[in-house]
Each structure stands twice: as C-alpha cells, then as structure tokens.
Amino acid sequence: MKPARSVLIAGLIFLYLPLLVVLIYSFNASRLVTVWTGFSTTWYGELFADRQILAAAGNSLIVAVLSASLATVIGTSAGLAFARFGSFRGRALLTGAMAAPLVLPEVIAGISLLLLFVALEQTFDWMPGRGLTTLVIAHASFTMSYVAVIVQARLSGTDRDLEEAAADLGAKPFTVFRAITLPMLRPALVSGWLLAFILSLDDLVISSFVAGPQSTTLPMVVFSSIRLGVSPKINALATILIVITLAALAAAAWIGLSRQKRRALQP
Amino acid sequence: MAPVLRIDAVTKRFGAVVAVDDVSIDIGANECVALLGASGCGKTTLLRIMAGLEQPDSGRVFIGDDDVTAAPPYARPVNMMFQSYALFPHMTVHENVAFGLKQDGIKGAELTVRADEALKAVELGDLGARKPHQLSGGQRQRVALARCIAKRPRVLLLDEPMAALDKHLRERTQLELLALRKRLGISFVVVTHDQGEAMAMADRVAVMENGRILQLAPPRDLYERPANIQVARFFGDINVWNGVARSDGAVEIAHLGITVAVDGKHVPGESVAVALRPERIAVAPVGGPGLRGRIEDLVYLGSGTTYFVRTPLGGVVRVLAPNTGTPFAHGESVTLTWPAAALMVLAP
Numbered sequence: 042m043k044p045a046r047s048v049l050i051a052g053l054i055f056l057y058l059p060l061l062v063v064l065i066y067s068f069n070a071s072r073l074v075t076v077w078t079g080f081s082t083t084w085y086g087e088l089f090a091d092r093q094i095l096a097a098a099g100n101s102l103i104v105a106v107l108s109a110s111l112a113t114v115i116g117t118s119a120g121l122a123f124a125r126f127g128s129f130r131g132r133a134l135l136t137g138a139m140a141a142p143l144v145l146p147e148v149i150a151g152i153s154l155l156l157l158f159v160a161l162e163q164t165f166d167w168m169p170g171r172g173l174t175t176l177v178i179a180h181a182s183f184t185m186s187y188v189a190v191i192v193q194a195r196l197s198g199t200d201r202d203l204e205e206a207a208a209d210l211g212a213k214p215f216t217v218f219r220a221i222t223l224p225m226l227r228p229a230l231v232s233g234w235l236l237a238f239i240l241s242l243d244d245l246v247i248s249s250f251v252a253g254p255q256s257t258t259l260p261m262v263v264f265s266s267i268r269l270g271v272s273p274k275i276n277a278l279a280t281i282l283i284v285i286t287l288a289a290l291a292a293a294a295w296i297g298l299s300r301q302k303r304r305a306l307q308p
Numbered sequence: 309m310a311p312v313l314r315i316d317a318v319t320k321r322f323g324a325v326v327a328v329d330d331v332s333i334d335i336g337a338n339e340c341v342a343l344l345g346a347s348g349c350g351k352t353t354l355l356r357i358m359a360g361l362e363q364p365d366s367g368r369v370f371i372g373d374d375d376v377t378a379a380p381p382y383a384r385p386v387n388m389m390f391q392s393y394a395l396f397p398h399m400t401v402h403e404n405v406a407f408g409l410k411q412d413g414i415k416g417a418e419l420t421v422r423a424d425e426a427l428k429a430v431e432l433g434d435l436g437a438r439k440p441h442q443l444s445g446g447q448r449q450r451v452a453l454a455r456c457i458a459k460r461p462r463v464l465l466l467d468e469p470m471a472a473l474d475k476h477l478r479e480r481t482q483l484e485l486l487a488l489r490k491r492l493g494i495s496f497v498v499v500t501h502d503q504g505e506a507m508a509m510a511d512r513v514a515v516m517e518n519g520r521i522l523q524l525a526p527p528r529d530l531y532e533r534p535a536n537i538q539v540a541r542f543f544g545d546i547n548v549w550n551g552v553a554r555s556d557g558a559v560e561i562a563h564l565g566i567t568v569a570v571d572g573k574h575v576p577g578e579s580v581a582v583a584l585r586p587e588r589i590a591v592a593p594v595g596g597p598g599l600r601g602r603i604e605d606l607v608y609l610g611s612g613t614t615y616f617v618r619t620p621l622g623g624v625v626r627v628l629a630p631n632t633g634t635p636f637a638h639g640e641s642v643t644l645t646w647p648a649a650a651l652m653v654l655a656p
C-alpha cells in the first residue's frame with residue numbers, strides 16, 4: 042500500500058471510529074455501555090419514551106429551523122452586499138463583523154450574548170428568563186456568517202452579466218433579484234440553510250449560556266445526562282443525530298456538486 | 309434625418325484609466341455603425357454607456373429627442389447582446405426570449421406569438437423547449453439575438469457578436485444580421501476588433517484608440533481617405549513615408565529619392581506623411597518611367613503576391629500584385645508605378 046493511502050486510512054479511522062463505536066453500541070442489549078451482550082433495539086424504544094429528551098429534541102428542531110431561516114435571510118443580504126455593492130462606506134467594518142463569529146471562541150460569544158439578553162431584560166423587561174427566542178437569535182448570530190460566506194462565494198463575478206442582461210431587457214431591480222439572482226443563488230441558499238441548521242442543532246456552548254429553563258436543547262440534555270453516567274439511550278440518540286447530520290451535509294454537498302456539474306456544461 | 313441615438317461628448321473614467329474620452333457619435337435610423345479598435349480601447353464601455361449599464365462621468369446620451377443620460381437600463385428602448393450571451397441558464401430558450409417581453413407587460417397569446425416569431429427569425433423555431441446548456445455555441449448566439457430583437461428595440465447593441473463562432477459561421481451570421489436589420493428596420497451598433505467584419509457589416513465605422521474616436525466614416529472613406537496614420541495602418545499593411553513639402557506644393561520623399569505631386573496645400577518645409585496602399589502599385593519589368601528597385605523578398609498569397617522592393621536609396625516598398633502576368637523572381641530589377649490619386653497625405 043502506498044504511504045499516502047495508509048495515512049488517509051489512518052486519518053479516516055481517527056475521525057470516524059468513535060462514531061462507529063457509538064453506532065454499534067446503540068444496538069447493544071446490555072445496560073453497561075462497555076460490554077457487548079447482543080443485538081437489540083430496546084434503547085431506541087426507551088429513547089422515544091423519554092419525555093425530557095423528546096421535549097429537548099423538539100426545542101432543538103424548532104430553534105434549528107427558525108435560526109437557520111433567519112441566518113439565511115441576514116447572511117444572504119450580507120453576502121449580496123459584499124459581492125455586488127462594490128466599495129461602500131463601512132465595507133471593511135462589515136467584512137470584519139461578519140467574519141468575527143467564524144473565529145470568535147464560543148464561550149466569549151455565549152457570555153456576550155447572555156450579558157446582552159440580561160441587559161435587555163433589565164431595561165425593557167424583554168424575554169424574562171430567556172427561552173427559545175433568545176436561542177434562535179443567538180444561533181442565527183453566528184450561523185449567518187457561514188451563509189454569508191457561501192452566498193458571496195457563489196455570487197462573485199460571473200453571473201453579473203445575467204443580472205445586467207435582465208435589466209437591459211427591461212426588468213426593474215426587484216424583478217432582476219427575484220427572477221435571476223434568487224434562482225442562481227438557490228443552491229447556495231439551500232446548502233447555507235442546511236449548514237446553519239446543523240450548526241444550530243449541535244451547538245452546546247452558546248446554547249448553555251442563553252437558553253432559559255424551559256428551553257433545554259438536545260445537546261444540553263445529552264451533556265448533562267452524561268455527567269450522571271452514560272445511558273445506552275444516549276448512544277441511540279447520538280446515532281440518530283449522526284445520521285441526520287450526515288444526511289444534511291450530504292444533501293448540501295450533493296446540491297453544490299450537481300450545480301457545479303451543470304455549470305461545467307456552460308461556456 | 310434625426311439620429312436615433314446620440315452620444316454627446318461622453319467621458320468615462322475607471323480610476324486613472326480613461327476608458328472613453330470625449331466621444332461624440334450619432335446613430336441614424338436603420339444605420340449600422342461598427343466600433344472598431346484594439347483590445348482595451350473602450351468599445352465595450354461605450355456600448356455599456358449606450359445601454360445605461362455604465363454612467364458617463366460627463367457628456368450626454370440621447371435616444372430620439374429624449375435625454376436618457378440618467379435613465380436606468382430597463383427604461384431605455386435599446387437592447388444589448390452580451391459578449392458572453394448572458395442567457396439565463398435556469399430558463400428554457402423560449403422563456404429566455406419571453407423574459408424581455410414580459411417586462412413590457414405582454415401576456416398570454418401575444419407573448420407566445422412574439423417569442424415564437426423572434427425564434428423563427430433566427431431559425432430556432434423548434435428549439436424553444438431546450439435549456440441554454442443543451443445548445444451549440446452558434447445556437448446560443450442566436451438565442452441571445454432573438455431575445456434582443458423580440459423586444460423590437462430602436463437600437464440593437466452587439467458586443468463582439470461573432471467572437472465565439474468559427475469563420476464559416478461568422479460570415480453567414482454577418483449576412484443574416486444584415487438581412488435582419490433590413491427586415492426589422494432597427495439600428496445596429498456592433499463592437500468588433502476585426503476590421504474585415506467592421507467593413508462588411510457597417511455603414512460607418514468608428515475607429516477607436518485609447519478611448520477616443522480617431523475617425524468615423526464609411527468603410528470606403530476609411531480605407532481610401534484615412535484621417536491619420538493610425539487609421540491607415542488599421543486597415544491592412546500600408547507604405548508610409550515621411551516627406552517634406554516644397555514651395556511648389558509637391559512633396560519630396562528623401563527616403564526614396566523622389567518627388568510626388570499631392571493634393572492639398574502645405575506650408576513649404578512642413579513635414580508630412582505620405583501613404584500608399586500596396587495594391588495600388590503596379591510592378592513592371594525595367595524600362596519606362598517610374599521608381600526603380602530590386603525585388604528583395606516575396607510572399608506568395610494565392611490570389612496575389614507581396615513583393616518587397618528595395619529602392620537604390622535603401623527604402624523598401626511593399627507591393628501587392630495580382631498573380632496574372634509572369635511572376636517576378638528574387639533579385640529581379642523592376643519599375644514601380646502608381647496613379648497620382650493613390651497617394652494619401654496624412655498628418656504624421
């Protein structure tokens with residue numbers, strides 16, 4: 042075997058072995074996480090009977106869908122501004138502001154958002170005790186950066202001609218956006234939304250800061266239950282999350298890829 | 309007749325680059341004007357200013373009697389065919405053509421009829437259901453054209469419409485465009501950097517350099533009466549000699565050791581450039597009057613032969629002779645003659 046290939050395989054094992062272990066043990070009949078006694082789906086049954094986990098899963102899904110949608114709207118606007126408006130006042134500042142969440146430590150982001158929400162509560166009595174709304178805002182505030190990057194990359198350069206041709210054919214700016222820019226952006230919007238959805242779904246740190254008592258998310262439940270000892274239920278939950286995440290990522294990649302293939306046929 | 313489109317003293321800068329420099333040009337009704345020039349001389353920029361895709365820094369743009377300098381592209385009755393064709397990839401051919409019509413509020417049966425009509429005009433009647441990526445380069449070019457003419461603009465702006473086509477298709481398309489123009493009665497502005505294409509298509513050609521129009525004239529005038537050396541050089545290889553005007557009005561070309569009678573008044577002692585097209589010079593065996601020389605080099609071209617003739621004083625004259633009589637050989641001594649009217653005196 043070539044050395045490069047063995048390094049690749051070692052890398053893949055390093056990355057995916059833990060996931061594989063979780064997947065296998067989620068079907069373990071034993072209550073002990075570390076001893077394999079036989080195949081069983083009991084833990085999946087128990088998982089779906091657990092009220093607390095189901096509620097948390099519901100919260101997570103709601104927050105993920107809403108924050109991904111919000112992030113897509115804001116991130117797309119920012120991406121459009123970067124790609125189309127040329128140089129405008131405050132461009133450098135906005136660029137930095139949009140990139141910051143990509144590199145900012147999550148703990149810092151969490152604390153600052155918490156302080157903001159507490160201040161809002163004290164000043165305006167807004168969202169007392171915090172809840173799903175604060176979670177949605179907090180998640181959107183960092184996932185929108187990813188959407189902006191994806192949209193900007195998709196827009197840079199080539200399709201300018203199409204927008205200009207549409208304007209030349211009599212389309213007013215809003216029609217150009219709706220009939221030309223938006224369809225062109227659709228793959229970027231879908232993959233941006235999926236990425237934001239995934240990032241929101243598995244965020245633990247920021248969620249822990251800004252979630253209210255009634256708005257526990259799935260990663261928070263998993264994390265706290267692990268501290269009380271690992272239940273095989275969590276393996277089952279983890280397996281389901283892995284499958285959802287991989288499916289979303291695969292969908293995002295597939296959409297990007299098929300779009301590229303189609304474009305490759307164009308001059 | 310009043311011009312359909314008028315560009316009045318327009319200047320456009322991009323940072324330090326002056327892309328269009330104080331250009332004025334009138335496009336008449338049903339006229340075809342070509343913008344000709346080397347890469348980067350500002351042809352596309354001028355076209356985009358006409359379309360409203362670029363705002364001039366100074367000067368005005370008129371369509372008919374209306375000042376449209378500040379009008380956005382969607383409010384101008386002109387349409388542009390992009391160098392990249394810019395077909396909408398997510399729409400079928402028919403939808404591409406119908407797009408512009410819809411913006412004019414045309415709906416239902418009329419929309420279909422007008423779009424079909426435009427597609428038929430470019431002989432693409434049965435490809436309406438295809439997507440742009442399912443078409444050949446030439447077909448895409450026709451869709452782009454159909455999309456513009458469907459709107460029946462007053463002026464059609466074409467940015468290197470033939471650049472992506474092979475030579476054969478290009479010649480056919482040139483003829484088709486001309487026929488289309490006659491049929492539709494619209495004016496064309498065609499950008500090209502191929503002087504043959506400009507000559508073949510246009511009623512008038514604007515030769516551009518560094519954002520300025522060097523000369524705007526019918527093809528024949530550009531060829532036979534170029535305003536300056538740059539324009540003369542643009543249309544084929546040409547002999548250019550420096551000369552000095554004498555008191556009797558003739559010009560002495562020291563380089564060749566001859567004096568030629570020329571049109572026009574020149575201050576004695578003024579230096580002028582004299583140009584002569586290679587095909588206006590006749591080559592004959594030695595004898596008779598004319599400029600003596602020796603054939604130093606020759607290039608056989610099929611329909612003719614280019615001879616490089618060295619004169620006794622060291623100058624080289626380029627001659628293009630048809631391959632009818634007996635050909636001349638390397639080193640042969642010859643006599644060159646030309647009609648006096650063939651000499652062009654240019655500003656150096």
Ligand SMILES: Nc1ncnc2c1ncn2[C@@H]1O[C@H](COP(=O)(O)OP(=O)(O)OP(=O)(O)O)[C@@H](O)[C@H]1O
Pocket residue numbers: 322323325326327345346347348349350351352353354501
């Ligand atoms: N958007 C722009 N920003 C900056 N400079 C530009 C821009 N568009 C054009 N230019 C510059 O203006 C000059 C004229 O460009 P233009 O595209 O009009 O040339 P062209 O005659 O169409 O050339 P070509 O034959 O290569 O298409 C060039 O020097 C070009 O670099």
Ligand SMILES: [Mg+2]
Pocket residue numbers: 351352353
């Ligand atoms: Mg150009």
